Amino acid sequence: MSEKIAADLVLRGTCELVTMSRREECGSLTRGALAAKEGVIVWVGHEADLEGAVRVDDDGVVVDADGACVMPGFVDAHTHMVFAGDRADEYAARLGGVAYSEILAGGGGINATVRATREAPLEELERLTRARLDSFLAHGTTTVECKSGYGQSLAAERKQLAAARVDHPVRRVHTLLAAHLTPPEFAGRPDDYIAYVCDEMLPALQGEAEFVDVFCDEGAFNVAQTRRVFDVAKTLGFRLKVHAEELAHTGGARLAAEYGCVSADHLIRVDGDDLAALRAAGVVAVLLPGTSYTLHTDYAPARAFLDAGVTVALATDFNPGTCYCENLQAIVSVACQEDRLTPDEALYAATMGGAAALGLQDEVGSLEAGKACDFIVLAARSRHELPYHWGVNLVEGAIVGGRHAGPADGSAAEHTVADGTGPAGRS
Ligand SMILES: [Zn+2]
Structure with missing residues (x-):
């Protein structure tokens, strides 16, 4: 059995993880999950395989998407x-x-x-x-x-x-x-x-x-x-x-x-x-x-x-x-x-x-190992809702560089994503 990958953040509970690892279907994974260490993605796969592949640090953060669709920022x-x-x-x-x-x-x-x-x-x-x-x-x-x-x-x-x-x-x-x-x-x-x-x-x-x-x-x-x-x-x-x-x-x-x-x-x-x-x-x-x-x-x-x-x-x-x-x-x-x-x-x-x-195709824009852990949680169950359900803000929260990027508390100890109720929620 190979050694597990160490992570200080894992994302689970998605119904769809849109990785953008390829243009076809935007690299969509049903019930996808990911893990990151120090702001960089170290593992992406199906949630069923997460536990066997990843070991979360004791003080690591678990983001539960609660059935939502997640995509790159x-x-x-x-x-x-x-x-x-x-x-x-x-x-x-x-x-x-x-x-x-x-x-x-x-x-x-x-x-x-x-x-x-x-x-x-x-x-x-x-x-x-x-x-x-x-x-x-x-x-x-x-x-x-x-x-x-x-x-x-x-x-x-x-x-x-x-x-x-x-x-x-x-x-x-x-x-x-x-x-x-x-x-x-x-x-x-x-x-x-x-x-x-x-x-x-x-x-x-x-x-x-x-x-x-x-x-x-x-x-x-x-x-x-x-x-x-x-x-x-x-x-x-x-x-x-x-x-x-x-x-x-x-x-x-x-x-x-x-x-x-x-x-x-x-x-x-x-x-x-x-x-x-x-x-x-x-x-x-x-x-x-x-x-x-x-x-x-x-x-x-x-x-x-x-x-x-x-x-x-x-x-x-x-x-x-x-x-x-x-x-x-x-x-x-x-x-x-x-x-x-x-x-x-x-x-x-x-x-x-x-x-x-921006010449940043190797750093951001998709959820793949080696890239920045920048993702958004949508108030949607499918990526297709985004253009379809229009004129409203479907973004419920954001993680930038593996850190909760909400306005109220930028600490990595947060266990939920930004809820949009702080100053960032204004539109
Ligand atoms: Zn211009």
Whole structure:
């Protein structure tokens, strides 16, 4: 008889354990169980085999899912969550028929967010970010990407990146999006702003973000300007992302393939050659259907990406202008309804797809030995309930890194998962 595997946490009592170990049926195990040690999964299998394989430490934690479906925490690979200001009135005005160009001309829109974010002290941005992270976690997201891009000066971009590092259990990946839009003080001189980004900001912020992203689209930056940022970013050791082909087909997808970007995001206006190039270069397509929903625009051709063999991720694009939604469950539902993904395709894209879009496919996104013990307990008996039972929060609790990630008590001595009644339960 071989020696048992030591564990300080075991999960049992599931009716379904969705491992995402493969895309087919999301690796679903009926009455699956898992064991973890020091935050890393050491065993996954059927509960009937748990006792024979695993020895739980005396002070170990047993999480009883009480008949629920358990799946990996969501990995949200595209958010703009660090900002100040409030644009609810703008949303109402736009639905009332006011054009975005008119709102911009009146000092609103993204410029209002830039102004408020620049003015906010670091402590205020940290407070806002912590509250948003609570809500992401309450809705099942255990890893999230945070972009800068509302500072648009060295000091303000640095402040945004610093606020994104506020103490919180949700795992974070940081992206420098200095080339988001041309700020007011560079109005009419986008090339001068790009020079400032390349010469001053990127070198100074090396080490404060893992990724550099550029908004390459009509009305933002063109391919030549994006190339300049990518050349410098690559030399400095940043990994690359790009906002591409959302508003018009300008060549961002092909550029992503050429530069080996980890992901290209939005991708609504793509053609067949773009898909082939992304597939050949292994670029992950991050689709953001919540933005299409909010803006009443076309959806990215998700089916075409899957048919072409491109890895697809689903993310929220959480931001104050075009998708104020931190709930990836809702995005999964929209992707199924509007983009005709199957529930399994959408759930895989919101976990393993997101992990791949952040270069973390060996660390998070699935429940397999060697990966982080990040899982969520659903108020559901099947994974298919998640897109089907929509508009509500089906997440009952979360474990991040083998620890109860509830707001009230982060101690490993907890024997139940977060119950959603603390501050994290707010939505
Ligand atoms: Zn974005």
